[in-house]
Amino acid sequence: MKQNCYILGIESSCDDTAAAVINNGHILSNVVATQKIHEEYGGVVPELASRAHQKNIVPVVHQALRKANIDKKDLKAIAFTRGPGLMGALLVGTSFSKSLALGLGIPLIDVNHMQAHILAHFIKADGQTTPSFPFLALTISGGHTQIVKVTNYFEMEVIGQTIDDAVGEAFDKSAKILGLPYPGGPLIDKYAKDGNPKAYPFTKPKVGPLDFSFSGLKTAVLYFIERETAKNPNFVAENRADICASLQFTIVDYLMDKLKNAVKATGITEIAIGGGVSANSGIRKALSDAETSYGWKTHVPNFEYCTDNAAMIAIVGQLKYEEGQFAKSDVVASARLKF
Ligand code: KG4
Ligand code: ZN
Numbered sequence: 001m002k003q004n005c006y007i008l009g010i011e012s013s014c015d016d017t018a019a020a021v022i023n024n025g026h027i028l029s030n031v032v033a034t035q036k037i038h039e040e041y042g043g044v045v046p047e048l049a050s051r052a053h054q055k056n057i058v059p060v061v062h063q064a065l066r067k068a069n070i071d072k073k074d075l076k077a078i079a080f081t082r083g084p085g086l087m088g089a090l091l092v093g094t095s096f097s098k099s100l101a102l103g104l105g106i107p108l109i110d111v112n113h114m115q116a117h118i119l120a121h122f123i124k125a126d127g128q129t130t131p132s133f134p135f136l137a138l139t140i141s142g143g144h145t146q147i148v149k150v151t152n153y154f155e156m157e158v159i160g161q162t163i164d165d166a167v168g169e170a171f172d173k174s175a176k177i178l179g180l181p182y183p184g185g186p187l188i189d190k191y192a193k194d195g196n197p198k199a200y201p202f203t204k205p206k207v208g209p210l211d212f213s214f215s216g217l218k219t220a221v222l223y224f225i226e227r228e229t230a231k232n233p234n235f236v237a238e239n240r241a242d243i244c245a246s247l248q249f250t251i252v253d254y255l256m257d258k259l260k261n262a263v264k265a266t267g268i269t270e271i272a273i274g275g276g277v278s279a280n281s282g283i284r285k286a287l288s289d290a291e292t293s294y295g296w297k298t299h300v301p302n303f304e305y306c307t308d309n310a311a312m313i314a315i316v317g318q319l320k321y322e323e324g325q326f327a328k329s330d331v332v333a334s335a336r337l338k339f
Helices: 036-041 046-068 087-104 113-122 167-177 185-192 215-231 235-266 281-294 311-323
Strands: 006-011 016-023 026-034 075-083 108-112 135-140 145-152 155-161 270-274 297-299
Touching (some): 006 046, 006 087, 016 046, 016 311, 026 046, 026 311, 046 087, 075 087, 075 113, 075 311, 108 311, 113 135, 113 145, 113 311, 167 215, 167 235, 185 235, 215 235, 235 281, 281 297
Parallel strands (some): 006 075, 270 297
Antiparallel strands (some): 016 026, 135 145, 145 155
16 A cells, blocks of 8 residues: 655635645645635735735645644645746745745645646546546636647646637636626636527637637627617626627637647647636537547546646645655745746
8 A cells, every 4th residue: 555645735826725635646635715805806906815815824724634634744745836826826825835844844846837737637536537648738727728738747838828818818808798797707607508609609819720819809799798788788688698608609619629720730639628717618518529529538627626726736746746856945936937
């Protein structure tokens, strides 16, 4: 039997304060405190996020240790999100992790948040399948939209990305135009279930074959809603499901077009998705259909590992621990950290 190797993961890059404990690939606890404060502002307010992280981090870590039924002295290492993300938010998790690791005399492991969204697939859990190398990862979140060629755990190459907004922003900003609270992505998904995806055709933005662009879509939605509301003030309320379904259909179709281009360019047919938007039911269905239509092998993470969480930080911590990749004690947070 493998020896216990408890690693604590800490995530604080945006508006979720999260902590998780992993033991040999199995998640023992996965605690997330989502900051409600941003809802009324229609987006994340960085200063408020930092303050909420400061308030939440100690209780969240305590809870993660308690749920895992271990003491902090049992930990072998602490993994934390170094970046990319909001600087003030990252600083809270970074300083906390550094002090705790120092206090306990155990190694510190720095984690790239976007790599973690991809490596979340290596968490051992019911309902999750593990991709084999090489595979293509579509990382879709509120801050990023990328296609990454993954050759090994830490050999990743971004082969396509957004030239403006991220796909999560396209969901959230469109939702805001429809009068929905932040983050609107999950609500668009919910209303889309009862709507006709072909009701309102939105044009898919034209950029390079592996690039993405979403700012035009947001503007198109704004003009469309303004035009229709001028004719009928109740247009949104009366047609919410059809608008959401059409919008989601356009976005998902666009993401699938890009994946098809990436498969063509690389010859790789094994696909994994990650990031908050991979919780979307439209993209989940499109990927599962692609297994039969195109013969791809696709991997979709469990819901709790899609949106920001610390379990994904903990798995990267474990993979790096096994390879002896530790952070130096003077490591600093990096808002624009690259792979
Ligand atoms: O990865 P994540 O939790 O945080 C970032 O790193 O950005 O992603 C958050 C994004 C938000 O834009 C949110 O609206 C979107 O993921 N999202 C969804 C769904 N669930 C979360 N978008 C569409 N459909 C969903 N079901
Ligand atoms: Zn994320």
